[in-house]
Amino acid sequence: MTTTASTIAQHTTGADAAHDRRITVALFAAGLTTFASMYNAQALLPSLSAAFGATPARAALAVSLTTGCLALAIVPVSALSSRIGRTRVMIGSAAAAAVIGLLIPFSPSLDALLAGRAVQGIALAGVPAVAMAYLAEEIGGEGLGAAMGVYVAGTTIGGLAGRLIPSFTLDVASWRWAAAAVGVAAAACTVWFVRLLPPSRGFVARPAGVRTVLGDLGQQLRHRQLLALFGLAFVLMGGFVSIYNFLGYRLTQHPFELPAAVAGSVFLLYLAGTVTSAWGGRLADRVGRQRMLTASMAVMGVGLALSLPDRLGCVVAGVLLYTAGFFAAHTVASAWVGTLARGNRGAASSLYLFFYYLGSAVVGGLSGLAFAHAGWAGLVGAVGALLAAGAILFAVATIRPGDVVRSS
Template sequence: MIEIKTPAYRRASFALALGSFIVFCNLYMFQPMLPLMAKTFSASAIEINWLLAACTLTLALTLVPWAIGSEMIGHRKVMILSLFLLPFTGIAMLLADSLLTLTLTRAVMGISLAGFIAVAVAYMAEEFTPTALILAIGGYISANSLGGIFGRLYGGFITEYWGWELAVIGMAIFSLFGALLVNRLLPEQQNFIPTKGQFRVHSRHVIGHLKERKLWLAMMIGGLNFSLFVNLYTVMGFRLVAPPYSLSISLTSMIFLCYLTGTITAKLSGRWSQIYSPISGIVLGTTISAIGMWVAAYDSLPAMLMGLLLISSGAFFTHSLAYAWVSQKASVAKATATALYLVHYYVGGSLGGFYLIACWQYGTWHGVLTGGMVLYSLIYLLCWQLHRSTFSPLKTNKQSKI
């Protein structure tokens, strides 16, 4: 097992963080482009959202197949294959001659991205000691946020000044060199036991995880949390490029620097779970995020930025705790369990975009506040149910002993 403060830990944690950085750069590069792409293709905000939603949706739908495959051939092999597919699917976007074609190519990109995301935490769970796992997951999710920040800033600036085609070419080249470096640094698996020819077994694991209440509730929390987080940023992008602000795409993309607070809180989540209950941390993160949405309601750029900082801080804190919860509570087929969490996570992000953009189109930010509070209320309800399912059996056992 890989221990903290060892050369193997430093190599593995850096390689996983770099892979995560590359994946999320590719995933979110198009998000700041959406208002500009809507003008380019003469599409509505809801129609152009498919450029982001198609990628996250196919990613979600192929996470479990990738995870099942990794249980047969190895987690490391799947991660490396996933990274090497990215530059090829990226270049394929340049052949798109319509919004539909570009959307379909982005959907293929989602399939490529899914391989790495599906099994990275499972690799850590099998190869790292419990203490190293908690810290490594925090670093991995921090790299998620950094990749999301860089990809969005890169996409916004390059697209405005040189076009989206050049942005795609540059990202494909970066992805290729990054994949080569991860392949060199990431240690071979030492604790993996392949289970070839047991598709039924893996299918039963999927059903078993979904029946496990403590896992499924955390998965639902992750999905709702992400649907709010990523799409509040999307709506804010449309808000800032519209009058009375009328900001440029490159300047609007700077709002994604607010993700940096998420990088910090993702790291802090590991420390929190060592001292306090992860469920209380999820409630805290959700509350901070909800407050951020209300702060952003004020028609003031400083207030909007402060709101986004709070949204990022709370959402990443919640995500880190829920993600680690599923990985730790799953007793078997950890790759499948974490993949199922991410299925809920990215399906929530895909569907939440259409939901919150519709709230924005028909009710401006007041509509977003109403729609957002519905989702935040659902998260609180799920946290209460998760607490009951986790601690109620213990109370029952104590009463029976008395």
């Protein structure tokens, strides 16, 4: 009897491990397709400016409108997933975004392209709105940090591919062919994701009306630590997207004047984020989230300062450090939100991502004004101010409610 029970337990454990691995790989593929679609326009911005006679700030709307519409869709899509299931929402989202991505290269004007990117942002919302809650429900426990790290690694590789594929294509073809190339790649990753994703085991439907949804959101917003982490997501993501929105302009203009393909290769620095997102999640499980987040933000600050001199080596090294620190910080903060959430964990995750992508849209767009008026130094100053605000928000997030009571 004991031997039989032991054999069954081992089989169950092995099946659970295989199930968890399949989930992790599927979410890796979801990160690839979602973020390749989301940020491929970043590599096209100088070409869009040239093709349509647009200023850098107007061309950057191809990124800001996507992330802004995604931010607005995060909460309703998350609520929908609580009703009909996480997997159905993620699959529908990835498929719709892939189809729109294949149509965007045929845009007859910049306005049409911007409209398409806005609609694609709404379609893209399903994966980021649901992924964190899905992982917490299906894996949870000690493995959550590592699984979250693999998902975030998929988003970094997707973001990298979404930038590199059009960058290299631009060396031999127009922006339309560059957009088409990344659209096909994203569609292929979508098929991979859909084929791998297993049915949910931990999902419990929560049919909810508007009042219930607002109540769940209000419960999370009344949690001071969560509110601080939401603000942290806004400022860190806003600064990060700002750097990459205008990095291409800096590298293709004086004093560097690099060809588009060479300038685009700087997006290989995203690989630093791939490493630190997976590594940061595991390390945070061992040394603690607060220490890991402190170190990550310090690395971001050093990288930002290092990118200031007009020396290519300094710019590359600085952006490398900034990227590495950002993705480690994002991995830690997103997992932290899942552990602090009260009641509906999906509501907390959706609010985190709402502020995350709202920062991308708002700051990523407005930072173009700083770049237009004061160049890279002005942009670095603006992002540095955001990083300082993030440090204050992090300090607030580390104070537990009991500490406030004892100190008063």
